[in-house]
Amino acid sequence: MGKTGTTQWIKIKNRKGGTRLVPTKYQLHKKPGPNQKYTSDGKKRRKIKRSPKSIAGAKT
Numbered sequence: 001m002g003k004t005g006t007t008q009w010i011k012i013k014n015r016k017g018g019t020r021l022v023p024t025k026y027q028l029h030k031k032p033g034p035n036q037k038y039t040s041d042g043k044k045r046r047k048i049k050r051s052p053k054s055i056a057g058a059k060t
Contacts, residue, residue: 011056019056027055 008024029047039045 009059011059012050013054013056021059026050 009021010024010027011019012022012027013019028050030050032045032048036048037045
């Protein structure tokens, strides 16, 4: 773990209209859930593109 307070947080809108905080490195992609973990040809999926309109901005 790094120093306290080094993680930059971004607000992401969820499906129910609320917001949640994610680290900046997950701003443009999200990790797949258990049902989307593999592609149709059996390869492991590492990233799923996040919708640009779901990014609400930096935590203030």
